[in-house]
Amino acid sequence: MLHRKGRGIGPFLGFLDPSLATPPKYLLISVAEHIEKMLARYFSLSLLATAVSAASISDLVGTWSTKSRKVVTGPDFYDPINDKFLEPNLTGISYSFTEDGHYEEAYYRAVANPVNPSCPKGIMQWQHGKFVLNSDGSLELTPIASDGRQLVSDPCSSSLATYTRYNQTETFNVSKDPYHGIQRLDLKRFDDSPMHPMYLVYQPPQMLPTTTLNPVSETGKSKRHVARDTDRLPGVRNLITKEELTNPDRWLWVGVFATALGGITLFYS
Known part of the structure; x- marks a missing residue:
């Protein structure tokens, strides 16, 4: 397997479609905004956890x-x-x-x-x-x-x-x-x-x-x-x-015993 130095996403996209050799600006902005939102959410959760645990x-x-x-x-x-x-x-x-x-x-x-x-x-x-x-x-x-x-x-x-x-x-x-x-x-x-x-x-x-x-x-x-x-x-x-x-297993065996006793009574009646 050959390893090459990374050249970003452009060459890979260009291989699929020459028109995508340079990623569209809106795509880069969208990815950046997504990463920014993830980081903001992470730090918000970290601060919340700290506030809850650090009780006065x-x-x-x-x-x-x-x-x-x-x-x-x-x-x-x-x-x-x-x-x-x-x-x-x-x-x-x-x-x-x-x-x-x-x-x-x-x-x-x-x-x-x-x-x-x-x-x-x-x-x-x-x-x-x-x-x-x-x-x-x-x-x-x-x-x-x-x-x-x-x-x-x-x-x-x-x-x-x-x-x-x-x-x-x-x-x-x-x-x-x-x-x-x-x-x-x-x-x-x-x-x-x-x-x-x-x-x-x-x-x-x-x-x-x-x-x-x-x-x-x-x-x-x-x-x-x-x-x-x-x-x-x-x-x-x-x-x-x-x-x-309140143990359900105990009540299960009680039910089995009662059913068996009823069957024996019916058989001999």
């Missing part, structure tokens, strides 16, 4: 919750006076942010057990502390170490749940989506895995006091000893069984 602190202020809206930060999720969780009706995630850099988070998750579906795990977590929104759109959350709480319920291992102190520093990439007028907050973990989207439910935010709620004494123990067993979450098992009832 004022964009975060409020209480955000996942679609069920049953898990919300504040006194309806964690009672700091009696040092206990209040179980919501459904699982979910909630975050709250203030203008002066304080945050609060509430998690309630049901973890299915593939080996034994009747033994799901339930996890409730609560933290609060301070946050920093960096110029690149990343969000750094630093909790008050002595205040975080975690409750883990594993009905197949123990009839009681384990209640411990919880302290986990987090980093997220944050973006705000005003799609159809509904304010949606999207958080991505440090490994870029997305969390469930959250929607604005309260503004100003619904939160507990932002100061330390469980100060640690000089001995290193809080006024209330945290690591202990407590009643397991009564609703965790139901959260999984409700989902299992």
Whole structure:
């Protein structure tokens, strides 16, 4: 194969039709306009993506919750006076942010057990502390170490749940989506895995006091000893069984069994 130095489009067109050896001016203008429009569209989309991801602190202020809206930060999720969780009706995630850099988070998750579906795990977590929104759109959350709480319920291992102190520093990439007028907050973990989207439910935010709620004494123990067993979450098992009832494969086999039973009854009648 022979390679020649490029001479533009003219010689090629001239080979097809001598009258096209020099491309018409209108053709060159049309191509230039098309390229210009493509570049303008590209830069417009780039600016739009930057504007959405680079949220300001004022964009975060409020209480955000996942679609069920049953898990919300504040006194309806964690009672700091009696040092206990209040179980919501459904699982979910909630975050709250203030203008002066304080945050609060509430998690309630049901973890299915593939080996034994009747033994799901339930996890409730609560933290609060301070946050920093960096110029690149990343969000750094630093909790008050002595205040975080975690409750883990594993009905197949123990009839009681384990209640411990919880302290986990987090980093997220944050973006705000005003799609159809509904304010949606999207958080991505440090490994870029997305969390469930959250929607604005309260503004100003619904939160507990932002100061330390469980100060640690000089001995290193809080006024209330945290690591202990407590009643397991009564609703965790139901959260999984409700989902299992809507499994279409299960209803398919029920239908097959009912049809077979009807055929046998008709045969012997």
